[in-house]
Amino acid sequence: MEPPEPLASRSLLLLLLLVAVGRANYPDWWSLAMSHQYASLGSQPVLCASIPGLVPRQLRFCRNYLELMPSVAEGVKLGIQECQHQFRGRRWNCTTVTDKHAIFGPVLEREFNSMRPLPPSHLATRESAFVHAIASAGVGFAVTRACADGSSSVCGCDTKRRRPPGDGWKWGGCSEDYEFGIMVSREFADARENRPDARSAMNRHNNEAGRMSIQDRTHLKCKCHGLSGSCEVKTCWVAQPDFRSIGDHLKDKYDSASEMVVEKHKEARGWVETLRPKYPLFKPPTDRDLIYYERSPNFCDPNSETGSFGTKDRVCNLTSHGIDGCDLLCCGRGHNTRTEKRKDKCHCVFHWCCYVSCQECVRVYDVHTCK
The missing domain is CATH 3.30.2460.20 (Wnt (Wingless and Int-1), C-terminal domain)
Structure with a gap:
C-alpha cells in the first residue's frame, strides 16, 4: 500500500475541496480546483468556520471529522479519474475545466450569480447522474480504505459483521468498514440535496446508487499461510471491490439509466417536485439504478451553453x-x-x-x- 500523502499536501487537498463547496447549486465538493492560487495554503491550519459556503450540516461534519476530510477529497479525485477512464472513447469524455472551480463545466454547473444562469436542463442528464454516482462512491471507498489502513483515529477495522468462520478458515486481517465510509459519503455529499425539487431528488438517488455499488460488491477475501505454499491456515476478511469494477458497474448503469418525468405536488410546506418513470411499461428503476430527466446534447460541437467541448x-x-x-x-x-x-x-x-x-x-x- 502506498504511503499517505504528506500532511501539507493533504491539507491543501482539503482546502481545495472545501473552498469550492459554496459555489453554485450543485455539490461542488467534487470541484478540486487544482490552481496555483492555492499553492500557499498547504501549510496553514484548516479551520472549518473560516471556509466560506459550507451549509450547517457540512460545517458540523467538518468540525467533528476534520481528519477524514483529506480522504473525502481523495475520493473525489478517484471518482474523477475513473470517470475519465470510463468515458475516454466517448464524445463526452469527462473533460475537466482547469481554470474554473467547476471541473466538469456547464454539464453540471450553474453559472455564478453574476452571470446568466443556465436552464435546469443542463443539470439533469445521464452524464450528471454518472458523475454524482461515481463521486459519491469514490468518497465512500476512500474513507473506508483510510479507516482500514490506520490513517484515521476516528475509525478502524470492522469487527461487528463477523459471523462464525467457515470450514478451513478463520477471521484475520482487517475487515474494511464500508458502512462507515458510506455513512460519511451520505452525510457530506447529500448535505446540500435537501431542497424539495426534482434536481435534489435526482442527486440523492444517484448518490445512493453509487454508494450501493460498494456495498453490493464487498466480498470475503482470503489468504493462505503455510510452508512451501501450503494452505495450513487460511485467514479471511471483508474487503471492498477494486474501484475499477465499481466504475464498470456504474458505466453499465449509465447506459441503461431510466428517464424520469417531473411532477409537482402541493404540500403543507409548499410545492414539492417528485420524479416518476417516463415509460410506465418498462421496469421501474431500483435504488441501484441511475436516473435522469433531461436529454443529453450530442457533444459534437463546442457549445458553452450545453457544456459541450466538441470532438x-x-x-x-x-x-x-x-x-x-x-x-x-x-x-x-x-x-x-x-x-x-x-x-x-x-x-x-x-x-x-x-x-x-x-x-x-x-x-x-x-x-x-x-x-
Whole structure:
C-alpha cells in the first residue's frame, strides 16, 4: 500500500475541496480546483468556520471529522479519474475545466450569480447522474480504505459483521468498514440535496446508487499461510471491490439509466417536485439504478451553453465501428491522419536471474484525429 500523502499536501487537498463547496447549486465538493492560487495554503491550519459556503450540516461534519476530510477529497479525485477512464472513447469524455472551480463545466454547473444562469436542463442528464454516482462512491471507498489502513483515529477495522468462520478458515486481517465510509459519503455529499425539487431528488438517488455499488460488491477475501505454499491456515476478511469494477458497474448503469418525468405536488410546506418513470411499461428503476430527466446534447460541437467541448482534434480509432471510431466520434465531419514516431522497448530478453534487458526501437504510428 502506498504511503499517505504528506500532511501539507493533504491539507491543501482539503482546502481545495472545501473552498469550492459554496459555489453554485450543485455539490461542488467534487470541484478540486487544482490552481496555483492555492499553492500557499498547504501549510496553514484548516479551520472549518473560516471556509466560506459550507451549509450547517457540512460545517458540523467538518468540525467533528476534520481528519477524514483529506480522504473525502481523495475520493473525489478517484471518482474523477475513473470517470475519465470510463468515458475516454466517448464524445463526452469527462473533460475537466482547469481554470474554473467547476471541473466538469456547464454539464453540471450553474453559472455564478453574476452571470446568466443556465436552464435546469443542463443539470439533469445521464452524464450528471454518472458523475454524482461515481463521486459519491469514490468518497465512500476512500474513507473506508483510510479507516482500514490506520490513517484515521476516528475509525478502524470492522469487527461487528463477523459471523462464525467457515470450514478451513478463520477471521484475520482487517475487515474494511464500508458502512462507515458510506455513512460519511451520505452525510457530506447529500448535505446540500435537501431542497424539495426534482434536481435534489435526482442527486440523492444517484448518490445512493453509487454508494450501493460498494456495498453490493464487498466480498470475503482470503489468504493462505503455510510452508512451501501450503494452505495450513487460511485467514479471511471483508474487503471492498477494486474501484475499477465499481466504475464498470456504474458505466453499465449509465447506459441503461431510466428517464424520469417531473411532477409537482402541493404540500403543507409548499410545492414539492417528485420524479416518476417516463415509460410506465418498462421496469421501474431500483435504488441501484441511475436516473435522469433531461436529454443529453450530442457533444459534437463546442457549445458553452450545453457544456459541450466538441470532438474536434480528438483521437479516434479508424478500425472501430463503436462510439470511439472515427465515423461516430467525429460526428460525420471526417478525420485527419498524421504519422508519429515513438520510442518503444523491443527485443526484450530475460536473463537468469533475474532481470530483463530491452533495446529501444523507433516505430511509426498513424494517428487519426477528428476534423
